[in-house]
Amino acid sequence: MSETWLFIDSGIHTPSYNMALDEVLLDWHSRDRIPPVLRFYGWNPAGLSLGRFQKTNGRIDIEAAKQKGFEIVRRPTGGLAVLHDNELTYSVIVSESHPNMPSSIVDAYRVLSQGILEGYRNLGIKAELAIPEKPVGKSGTAVCFEESSWYELEIEGKKAAGSAQTRQKGVILQHGSIPMEIDTETLYDLFIFPNEKVKNRAMKGFEQKAVSINKILGRKTTYEELNTAFKEGFKKGLNIELSAYEPNEQMLKEVEELIQTKYVNAEYTFQR
Numbered sequence: 001m002s003e004t005w006l007f008i009d010s011g012i013h014t015p016s017y018n019m020a021l022d023e024v025l026l027d028w029h030s031r032d033r034i035p036p037v038l039r040f041y042g043w044n045p046a047g048l049s050l051g052r053f054q055k056t057n058g059r060i061d062i063e064a065a066k067q068k069g070f071e072i073v074r075r076p077t078g079g080l081a082v083l084h085d086n087e088l089t090y091s092v093i094v095s096e097s098h099p100n101m102p103s104s105i106v107d108a109y110r111v112l113s114q115g116i117l118e119g120y121r122n123l124g125i126k127a128e129l130a131i132p133e134k135p136v137g138k139s140g141t142a143v144c145f146e147e148s149s150w151y152e153l154e155i156e157g158k159k160a161a162g163s164a165q166t167r168q169k170g171v172i173l174q175h176g177s178i179p180m181e182i183d184t185e186t187l188y189d190l191f192i193f194p195n196e197k198v199k200n201r202a203m204k205g206f207e208q209k210a211v212s213i214n215k216i217l218g219r220k221t222t223y224e225e226l227n228t229a230f231k232e233g234f235k236k237g238l239n240i241e242l243s244a245y246e247p248n249e250q251m252l253k254e255v256e257e258l259i260q261t262k263y264v265n266a267e268y269t270f271q272r
Contacts (some may be wrong), residue, residue, distance in 0.1 A: 001216070002239055002240055003163060004243050005241070005243070006035055006036070006243055006244075007037075007039075008039040008040070008246070009039075010042075012042040012044045012223075014043075014071060015043055015045075015049065015071040015263075016264050018041055018089070019075060020258040021039070021041075021073075021078065021247065022039070023076050023252075024251055024255050025039065025173075025251075026076075026173045026195075027063060027254075028170075030169035030170055032249075033061065034097070034245075036094040037092070037094075038094040038242060039091045039092075042083065042087070043089070046054070046084060046085040047083075047084045048060070048070050048083050048084075048131065048190055049074070049081065050115045051074075051075060051077065051078045051079040051081065052075055052079075053082060057268050059192055060081065060192065060204070062270070063127050065190050068190075069190070070220065074268060075083050076168070076173065076174075077165055077166040077174070077175060078166065079163075082087055082177050085179075085186075086221055087126050087177050087178055087180055088180070088226040088230060089178070090176055090230065090234075091175035092112055092173070093171060093173055093175065095170060095171055095172070096172055097209065105167070108174070110129065110166065112238070113129055113152065113172050113237075114237030115233050115237035117129065117233075117237060117239040118234070119233025119234065119237075120155070120213075120233070121233070121257065122232055123213065123221075123225075125155060125213070125217070126193055127160060128155075130152045130154045130159070135252060143201055155211050155216055156216075158208070158210055158211040160179075160208045160211055160212070161177065162177045163177075164176065178213070179212045179224075180212060180220075182211075182215075184203055184207065185227035188202065188206070229262060238258065
């Protein structure tokens with residue numbers, strides 16, 4: 001018999017709201033106030049999310065991001081910088097002690113990525129789980145989609161979805177980016193390079209490492225189309241049922257407090 005999780009379709013929100021709600025959901029689940037959660041959301045304005053421990057000095061062009069109207073936010077999860085624009089973002093909140101969740105972070109990625117894998121299949125895309133040949137995080141890049149981590153999704157050897165995970169208060173939070181489109185030039189304008197030659201070489205290399213859904217399908221998709229495909233994908237991949245849920249007034253109050261005290265706080269965002 002399938003377990004029932006909450007399903008939250010947040011729609012489009014600011015980067016700070018998106019990160020704050022994920023953290024509040026983690027906290028509520030840690031206190032047994034809600035069951036496991038699958039959440040989908042989008043971004044407006046577009047946001048550049050930084051990994052929890054990622055350095056910004058000399059790596060991220062903060063002024064370029066501001067000029068483009070992007071909001072920079074630091075995730076509660078690890079990993080590298082991601083530009084969130086034309087994409088579906090997912091988050092999963094589930095207890096570390098859940099009987100289907102392995103204790104190993106890598107193995108937990110494998111289990112949770114089954115939902116994303118099935119979502120791609122629902123779109124008619126043959127995707128595979130990445131098994132890196134080289135140590136992850138040793139390339140020196142600040143750009144998430146330049147390298148695949150364990151059990152992230154690849155299409156024809158190119159990274160198609162980026163995920164990051166944290167474990168706090170006995171709870172796993174994994175969230176990730178499933179891009180419909182990738183604007184390579186805009187993305188690389190947000191990072192600092194020694195010169196234009198190095199930047200252009202990095203951009204050309206990126207085209208061989210990452211791919212979007214629209215590129216693979218040869219047509220434009222929508223947030224709604226991906227929402228349907230990946231919702232069914234997670235149901236099948238994790239063997240769960242989903243019950244629609246709207247954050248209540250108390251939860252939204254905590255989200256707003258966290259936005260103001262943490263996620264729009266420059267000292268927190270640019271502390272490293």
